[in-house]
Amino acid sequence: MNKYTEIHPNGQRAYQFVADTAYVRESGTKGEHKAAEYILKEAEQAAAQTGKSVYIQTPRMEFFQCPDFQQKKAELVICQPYKKAYPVRAYLNGACTLEEGITAPFLFVGKGDDISLSQAKGAVVLVCDPIREDTINKIKAAGALGFVTVCGTPLDQGEDRIPTQYRRKAGDLPGASVHYLDAVEIVEKQASQCCLNIQQSEISRNSANVAVRILGTDFPEEIVTVTAHYDSVPEGPGAYDNMSGGAMVMEAFHHFAEHRPARTMEFIWFGSEEKGLVGSQNYVKSHEGEMSSHVFNLNVDLAGQLLGGNVLGVTADPTVCAELKNLMEENQLGVTIKNQVWASDSNTFAWKGVPALTLNRDGFGMHTRHDTVEYISPRALEEGAKTLCTAAAWVANEPELSFEREIPEDMKRELEKYFA
Known part of the structure; x- marks a missing residue:
């Protein structure tokens, strides 16, 4: 060479x-x-x-349709032992809740270990990190009704406090992300009941590849x-x-x-x-x-x-x-x-x-x-x-x-x- x-x-x-x-x-x-x-x-x-x-x-564009999902509503309200709404964003390509949302026990399960998830049946669970489909399936198998994951860092301020939107297949469970600082408050105050409401719809977008050949x-x-x-x-x-x-x-x-x-x-x-x-x-x-x-x-x-x-x-x-x-x-x-x-x-x-x-x-x-x-x-x-x-x-x-x-x-x- x-x-x-x-x-x-x-x-x-x-x-x-x-x-x-x-x-x-x-x-x-x-x-x-x-x-x-x-x-x-x-x-x-x-x-x-x-x-x-x-x-x-001649350089060209090749057009195609890109399937996608659009968040219509994402709400998390802690109901017990205090009442407060927290900004969240939906896991796109996941399930929707009923129109009125899911009211259920709220449980912090750390990183989703088996012992913590053994108490998750019928609850909405809070998991430390963004999760993938295998962990979502594990949460579902434990009987949870939905999940919330944590994003961001304790140093974030201003725009960086906006939760991240994840585009990972969430099976048939509704999921959302909440910012780290809000998650800390939720866990410290020992949240025990919540209402999670996730509404999204499937859409199609126009996109294109650009190409040129020698x-x-x-x-x-x-x-x-x-x-x-x-x-x-x-x-x-x-x-x-x-x-x-x-x-x-x-x-x-x-x-x-x-x-x-x-x-x-x-x-x-x-x-x-x-x-x-x-x-x-x-x-x-x-x-x-x-x-x-x-x-x-x-x-x-x-x-x-x-x-x-x-x-x-x-x-x-x-x-x-x-x-x-x-x-x-x-x-x-x-x-x-x-x-x-x-x-x-x-x-x-x-x-x-x-x-x-x-x-x-x-x-x-x-x-x-x-x-x-x-x-x-x-x-x-x-x-x-x-x-x-x-x-x-x-x-x-x-x-x-x-x-x-x-x-x-x-x-x-x-x-x-x-x-x-």
Whole structure:
């Protein structure tokens, strides 16, 4: 593997890309639509600058519907031994209560241990941490009628006191989150009875993926994808998660538009990732007929902050990790390489049998209002984009790839469970 000395991403240009989209881009909202138009325009301009319309296809949007849930009401009132209403937010994709809510005993069960839950039948339980479906099922099996979980920290003030909205399947139990400081008061005052009222409805949102394709010189029938999601959670503008990743994908497109690859490359910015990898799932479904031609996916999720380290989470045969290690050492690009399933859009490709990786970097503020462009560094963007382009150039240009287009059996099982 030769050193890729011709790779020179532009950190300032990437930073401007993030700064230009420094607003909330929740799936299906005006913010997400505005960002999609911006990305499309940037891709069109980058393609036009090369004058290589012979092998660069016209950038496009691929529209789809994103199913979602909308909170209509979320109320928690402690009734005994005192009466007080606390601000809460519903666990979306969970159950609703009766219209009048659930009036029931209230029980603090710590982290949901078996002994504490043995007293939970017929009660609404308070659990210390945000929980996933397996714990929700455990609470249900104990006979609880609903649950409340704790979010935030004792240091939060102002806007940070707003409870977090979780988008995790809650089976057929109604659930909500309450802020840490309110939970402390509830437990200290020994709340023993409550009324929990959760009302939500299923909705559908319009979303889109943005994509542009460069036809390969030697192996045009083989496809390498370079991807990132551009939507954000509603709590913040998502500079770190994940418009920085989107900026790095745009830098990769700039590079390969000028240095035509041997294999065909598709650069994709996914919508609605935060709703459950919906954009990437829509892509593999709408491109189902060509998925057997895909040889590798390189994804970016969480990037751009200066103090941190790059990680390549590789969902593929271990030989890919060995090749990448040699490549990064030869090009003096500091990374940690992990051979595992990664919770991002790379999963969608691996699920369909395509070797994949996610480039990830430590950072601050994910899924909060603090995820802003002020914490993003042009230097980190440039370094990350060079790492991304180096790995992509290897996969896109190597005459004979040394790894099998096959996902290990243990990873297949984990992916099936993940998407189930």
